[in-house]
Amino acid sequence: MANEKIRFEGVTKRFGALTVLDKLDLSINDGEVVTIIGPSGSGKTTVLRCLMTLESIEDGLIRIDGEPLNKMESEGRLVPASNAHLRRMRLKLGMVFQSFNLFPHLTVLQNCVEPPIFALGVTRDEARSRAQELLDMVGMGDKQAHYPAQLSGGQQQRVAIARTLAMQPEILVFDEPTSALDPETIEEVTSVIRSLAVKHSYTMLMVTHQIAFAHDISDRICFFDKGRIVEQGPPAAVIDAPTEARTQQFLRKVAQAR
Amino acid sequence: MSRSPIAILVPLAFLAGLYFAVFSSVAQFLPALLNGLTVTVSVAVPSILLAYAISLLAGLGRLSSIAPLRWVSVVYIEVFRGVSLLVVLFWLYFVLPEFGLTLSAYTAALLGVSLNAGAYGAEIVRGAVRAEPKGQYEACVTLNMPPLRKYARIILPQALVIAIPAMTNMTIELLKGTALVSAVTLVDLTAAGVRQNQLTYRTVEIFSVLALIYFCLAQIVRFSGARLEHVFNRHLGER
Ligand SMILES: Nc1ncnc2c1ncn2[C@@H]1O[C@H](COP(=O)(O)OP(=O)(O)OP(=O)(O)O)[C@@H](O)[C@H]1O
Ligand SMILES: [Mg+2]
Numbered sequence: 001m002a003n004e005k006i007r008f009e010g011v012t013k014r015f016g017a018l019t020v021l022d023k024l025d026l027s028i029n030d031g032e033v034v035t036i037i038g039p040s041g042s043g044k045t046t047v048l049r050c051l052m053t054l055e056s057i058e059d060g061l062i063r064i065d066g067e068p069l070n071k072m073e074s075e076g077r078l079v080p081a082s083n084a085h086l087r088r089m090r091l092k093l094g095m096v097f098q099s100f101n102l103f104p105h106l107t108v109l110q111n112c113v114e115p116p117i118f119a120l121g122v123t124r125d126e127a128r129s130r131a132q133e134l135l136d137m138v139g140m141g142d143k144q145a146h147y148p149a150q151l152s153g154g155q156q157q158r159v160a161i162a163r164t165l166a167m168q169p170e171i172l173v174f175d176e177p178t179s180a181l182d183p184e185t186i187e188e189v190t191s192v193i194r195s196l197a198v199k200h201s202y203t204m205l206m207v208t209h210q211i212a213f214a215h216d217i218s219d220r221i222c223f224f225d226k227g228r229i230v231e232q233g234p235p236a237a238v239i240d241a242p243t244e245a246r247t248q249q250f251l252r253k254v255a256q257a258r
Numbered sequence: 259m260s261r262s263p264i265a266i267l268v269p270l271a272f273l274a275g276l277y278f279a280v281f282s283s284v285a286q287f288l289p290a291l292l293n294g295l296t297v298t299v300s301v302a303v304p305s306i307l308l309a310y311a312i313s314l315l316a317g318l319g320r321l322s323s324i325a326p327l328r329w330v331s332v333v334y335i336e337v338f339r340g341v342s343l344l345v346v347l348f349w350l351y352f353v354l355p356e357f358g359l360t361l362s363a364y365t366a367a368l369l370g371v372s373l374n375a376g377a378y379g380a381e382i383v384r385g386a387v388r389a390e391p392k393g394q395y396e397a398c399v400t401l402n403m404p405p406l407r408k409y410a411r412i413i414l415p416q417a418l419v420i421a422i423p424a425m426t427n428m429t430i431e432l433l434k435g436t437a438l439v440s441a442v443t444l445v446d447l448t449a450a451g452v453r454q455n456q457l458t459y460r461t462v463e464i465f466s467v468l469a470l471i472y473f474c475l476a477q478i479v480r481f482s483g484a485r486l487e488h489v490f491n492r493h494l495g496e497r
C-alpha cells in the first residue's frame with residue numbers, strides 16, 4: 001500500500017454559526033492527484049485553506065506524513081501548533097490561488113527568486129538558476145523581466161505555479177487555478193498542471209469546475225456538498241457513473257452550463 | 259491663422275510694466291522675506307523627514323500584534339491629533355522648561371511640527387497597509403515569508419505607493435503649518451512678512467509675494483509626489 005501523505009481526521013470548521021466543514025475525513029496518498037468538485041459554497045476552498053494553515057480549525061486533526069499539522073506533540077500530548085511548527089510543516093506545502101496573488105511590484109523573476117531566499121535560505125545564485133529553470137518549464141522563460149501587470153491571466157498563473165514550485169514543496173494545492181482566466185488561456189495553464197500531475201511525483205489536491213480536466217488528470221474525485229464528501233472514487237466512477245443523486249444533479253447542471 | 263509677434267509682445271510688455279509699477283518696492287522687503295524663507299525651509303525639510311519616520315513607526319505600531327506598542331501608538335496619535343500645533347509648540351517651548359527640560363526654539367519647532375504631522379501620517383500609513391489585498395498576505399503565508407521580510411519586501415513597498423497622494427497632502431499641510439513656529443520666536447517666512455508689513459506698509463505686495471512663495475513650495479511637494487507615484491506605479495498597473 002502506498003504511503004499516506006495527507007490525512008484529515010474529523011476536521012470541523014465553523015464561521016460563526018455556519019458549519020462549513022463537518023467532521024471531514026479525507027486521506028490522500030503520496031503522489032496521488034485528488035480533485036474536489038461540488039457546488040458553490042460547499043466548502044471546497046475551505047478544505048484547501050485549512051490544509052494551508054490559512055484558516056484555523058475548531059475540531060479535528062490534519063496530519064502530513066503522519067505528523068500533526070494544526071497541533072504539535074508536547075510531552076506526549078497534542079497542543080495547538082506554534083508558529084515555528086506551522087512554518088516548518090508548511091515547507092512541504094505549496095498553493096496556487098485562483099487570483100494568482102503574484103507580488104505586483106516585483107518582476108516575474110523576483111517573484112520566483114525572493115521567497116526561496118528568504119524562506120529557505122538558499123543563495124541568490126541558486127534561487128535564480130532554479131527559478132529560471134522553472135520559468136522555462138512553464139513557458140515563461142522569456143518574460144523574466146516583466147511585471148505581473150504586463151502579463152495575461154494565463155501567463156500570470158503560470159508564473160504563480162513556477163513561484164510555488166520554487167519553494168520545492170511536496171504537496172501542491174490548486175484552488176480553481178483557471179477560474180479567473182479567459183477561455184483562450186485556460187489551456188496553457190491546464191497543460192502545465194497536467195504535466196506536473198503526470199511527469200512529477202507531487203501529491204496534488206485541486207478544486208476545479210473543469211470537469212473534463214479533472215477527469216483527465218485525477219486519480220480520485222471527491223464530490224463535496226455541505227461540508228461533507230458525498231461520493232468519492234476514480235473519475236470513471238464518480239464522473240461517468242455517479243451513484244448519488246446529488247452528484248448526478250450537480251454534474252447535469254455543470255454539463256448544461258457549457 | 260497667424261498672429262504677428264507684436265500682437266503678443268505688446269500686452270506682455272504692458273503687463274510687465276504694470277508689474278514693475280506695483281512691485282517696484284519688492285527690493286525693499288524681499289531680502290528679509292528670503293531670510294524668513296530660509297528659516298521656513300530649515301524647519302520644514304527635517305520636519306518632513308522626521309514626520310515620515312514617525313508616521314511609519316506609529317502607523318505600524320498601531321497595527322502591531324504587540325499590545326503595548328499599539329497602546330503607545332494610539333495615545334500618541336490621539337494626543338497629537340487632538341491638540342493644536344500652536345498649543346504643542348507652547349508646551350514644548352514654554353511649559354517643558356518648567357519641568358527642567360529646555361529646548362531651543364528651533365528644536366521645539368522641529369519637534370512640534372513633525373510630531374503634529376506624524377500623527378496624521380500614522381493614520382495614512384495604517385490605512386494604506388490595511389488596503390493591501392488579503393491575497394498578498396496569504397501568498398506570504400503560503401510561501402513562508404518571515405514576518406520582517408513580508409513587511410519590508412512585500413507589504414510596505416506596495417502600501418507606501420498607495421499612501422503617496424495622502425502623504426503629499428500631509429506634507430503640504432506641514433509646510434503651511436510651519437507658519438506657526440513664530441509662536442516660539444522663530445522668524446520664519448510668515449513672521450518676516452508680518453514684520454516687513456509693519457516697517458514698510460507694502461501690505462498688498464508683501465502678502466502677494468508671501469502667498470506666491472508658499473504656493474511654489476506646495477507645488478514643489480506636489481510635483482515630487484506625482485513624480486514618485488508615476489515612477490512606482492509604472493509597473494503596478496490596475497489592481
Ligand atoms: N471568512 C469567512 N467568513 C465567513 N464565512 C465564510 C468565510 N469563508 C467562507 N465562508 C463561507 O463558508 C462556506 C464555504 O465557503 P468556500 O469558499 O469553502 O466554498 P467553495 O466550495 O469554495 O465555493 P465556490 O465554488 O463558490 O468557491 C460559504 O457558505 C461561505 O460563505
Ligand atoms: Mg472556492
